Amino acid sequence: MKTTLLAAGLATFATTALADTPVLHVLTYDSFTAEWGPGPILKAGFEATCGCEVQFTTAGDGAAVLARLKLDGDKSDADVVVGLDTNLTAAAAPLFADVAPQPNTLPVPFADPKFVPFDWGYFAFVYDNTKLMTPPTSIADLAASNLKIIIEDPRSSTPGLGLLLWVKAAYGDGAAKLWSDLADNIVTVTPGWSEAYGMFLGGEADMVLSYTTSPAYHLIAESDASKSAAAFSEGHYMQIEVAGKTLTSKQPELADAFLAYLGSDAAQSALITTNWMYPAKTPAEGLPQGFETLIQPAKSLLFTATEAQEIRAAAIEEWQTALSK
The missing domain is CATH 3.40.190.10 (Periplasmic binding protein-like II)
Structure with a gap:
C-alpha cells in the first residue's frame, strides 16, 4: 500500500513538474529540424541553459513559414520564427516585435529592429x-x-x-x-x-x-x-537568414534568450556544419577546414x-x- 502511494505521489510530482516547465514554440523550415540539421543541436544546447522545453513546428521552406504565420494570425503558437530572409522581412515585419540588435560579421551592413541574422x-x-x-x-x-x-x-x-x-x-x-x-x-x-x-x-x-x-x-x-x-x-x-520574436509570443523573455543564444559561438559553430551556411558572427575558432575551397x-x-x-x-x-x- 505504501509503495503504491509513493508511486502515485512521484507520478503526480513528475506531472506537475512537467506542466510547470515553460515551452518555447519555434516555427521554422523542414530541413532545420531534420536529424542532420541544426534544430536538434540547438534545442539541446538552449534547453541546457533555459530550464524550458523547445518545441519545433515546421512549414516547408522559408516562404511557406511566412505564409503559415500569416494564416494562423492571432492563433499562432509561435514565439520565435527562424528561417525567413531579408527578401521577406519587409512583408513579415508587422507580425514581429522589436528585438535587441546583436553583433555580427556579415559582409554587408545589417540593421533591422525586428530581426537578428543567424547565417548567410x-x-x-x-x-x-x-x-x-x-x-x-x-x-x-x-x-x-x-x-x-x-x-x-x-x-x-x-x-x-x-x-x-x-x-x-x-x-x-x-x-x-x-x-x-x-x-x-x-x-x-x-x-x-x-x-x-x-x-x-x-x-x-x-x-x-x-x-x-x-x-x-x-x-x-x-x-x-x-x-x-x-x-x-x-x-x-x-541570402541573409533571420530570426524574430512574434507579437503574439506567450514567452517573450524566453524568445529573447533564444535569439541571443543563436548568436553565441556554440550555436554559430553548430549552424556552420549543420545548416551549411556562413555564420552571422564568425566564432572564435573560425570556419572549418574545407570552407577555404569554396568559390x-x-x-x-x-x-x-x-x-x-x-x-x-x-x-x-x-x-x-x-x-x-
Whole structure:
C-alpha cells in the first residue's frame, strides 16, 4: 500500500513538474529540424541553459513559414520564427516585435529592429564535377546550354525567390527573356530546397539551385569532393537568414534568450556544419577546414528588404508567364 502511494505521489510530482516547465514554440523550415540539421543541436544546447522545453513546428521552406504565420494570425503558437530572409522581412515585419540588435560579421551592413541574422550565404547552381567537366559561367550561358536543372518555387521557397531576384538584379529589363530562354532547361520546380537537392543527388538533373556552401557538406561530412558550385560572371545573389520574436509570443523573455543564444559561438559553430551556411558572427575558432575551397563570387548582389518586397510580385508573375509558354 505504501509503495503504491509513493508511486502515485512521484507520478503526480513528475506531472506537475512537467506542466510547470515553460515551452518555447519555434516555427521554422523542414530541413532545420531534420536529424542532420541544426534544430536538434540547438534545442539541446538552449534547453541546457533555459530550464524550458523547445518545441519545433515546421512549414516547408522559408516562404511557406511566412505564409503559415500569416494564416494562423492571432492563433499562432509561435514565439520565435527562424528561417525567413531579408527578401521577406519587409512583408513579415508587422507580425514581429522589436528585438535587441546583436553583433555580427556579415559582409554587408545589417540593421533591422525586428530581426537578428543567424547565417548567410550565396545562391549558386551545384553540379557533379565528375560528370560535368565544363560548367556554365553565367545564367545566360546556362540558358543557352542543354543542361537540365531543378529549381525551387519562389512562392514557397526562399532559394526559389532568391533566384528570381538574382535574375532581376543581374539582367534587369532582360529578366523576362532570360526566363524564356531558361524554361526548357528546367526539369521541375519543387516546393522547397530539400526536395530539389534530393532529386539532384538522385541523378535527376545536371544542376540544382542551392548554395556556394553546399559542396562543403559533401567534402567535410562525406569526404566527397565531387560536388562544386558554378561561379557566374554576373555575380551571385546573397541570402541573409533571420530570426524574430512574434507579437503574439506567450514567452517573450524566453524568445529573447533564444535569439541571443543563436548568436553565441556554440550555436554559430553548430549552424556552420549543420545548416551549411556562413555564420552571422564568425566564432572564435573560425570556419572549418574545407570552407577555404569554396568559390568566392566576384560580385555580390542583394536588394534591400524594401526593394525585394516591391519587386517580388512582379518578378513572380514574370517567371510564371515565361514558364507557362
